[in-house]
Amino acid sequence: MSQWRRLMTKGKGRKIRKRRKRRKKEKEEEEEEKEEEEEQQQQQQQQQQQQQQERGASSRLLMFCGGKNCEDSKKRQLFATKTDGNMTTTFVPLVPKNLGHPPVQWTAAEVKAWLKFCVEEFSLSPICTTRFDMNGLIIIIIIITIIIIITIIIIIIITIIIIIIIIIIIIIIIIIIIKTLIALQPL
Numbered sequence: 001m002s003q004w005r006r007l008m009t010k011g012k013g014r015k016i017r018k019r020r021k022r023r024k025k026e027k028e029e030e031e032e033e034k035e036e037e038e039e040q041q042q043q044q045q046q047q048q049q050q051q052q053q054e055r056g057a058s059s060r061l062l063m064f065c066g067g068k069n070c071e072d073s074k075k076r077q078l079f080a081t082k083t084d085g086n087m088t089t090t091f092v093p094l095v096p097k098n099l100g101h102p103p104v105q106w107t108a109a110e111v112k113a114w115l116k117f118c119v120e121e122f123s124l125s126p127i128c129t130t131r132f133d134m135n136g137l138i139i140i141i142i143i144i145t146i147i148i149i150i151t152i153i154i155i156i157i158i159t160i161i162i163i164i165i166i167i168i169i170i171i172i173i174i175i176i177i178i179k180t181l182i183a184l185q186p187l
Contacts, residue, residue, distance in 0.1 A: 095117070098113070099113065102136075103136040103140060106136030107135055108132075108134055111135065112129040115127055115132055
């Protein structure tokens with residue numbers, strides 16, 4: 001009987017060793033697959049980041065330089081990009097060619113010229129330019145003021161919503177307290 005046991009344990013030992021080797025190989029293969037997947041994901045992320053950086057750099061370059069030589073500040077022109085379904089990008093000028101300098105320096109006549117240009121370029125409804133008898137600095141101050149007012153209004157609305165939610169929660173808590181007090185009163 002002892003020989004038979006030895007033979008059985010040897011056979012089991014071989015099987016166990018084979019199983020361990022198989023499991024070890026499977027784990028190594030899984031780890032290699034995971035590493036390859038991680039490398040591929042990292043490469044894809046790097047490619048996406050590079051593409052975004054290239055897009056951002058080119059759009060910033062066009063915005064600040066107008067697609068022209070940056071050193072020639074008199075010829076600067078701002079562009080907007082339009083991308084259609086086929087991923088082709090076209091550049092639409094936002095400022096007429098004669099208004100290449102910053103809007104802060106515009107005169108009243110240049111502001112009116114810009115308004116007329118925008119109406120024609122973007123198919124807007126006609127605007128009475130006599131209402132805009134102001135220079136570029138005043139226009140920018142008005143725009144900044146409008147942005148600040150809109151921001152304040154949004155903050156006030158959010159605050160009111162939060163206050164309403166708090167009031168509703170307080171009312172619900174009061175109702176729960178009243179119901180529990182009524183339930184605890186002896187009949």
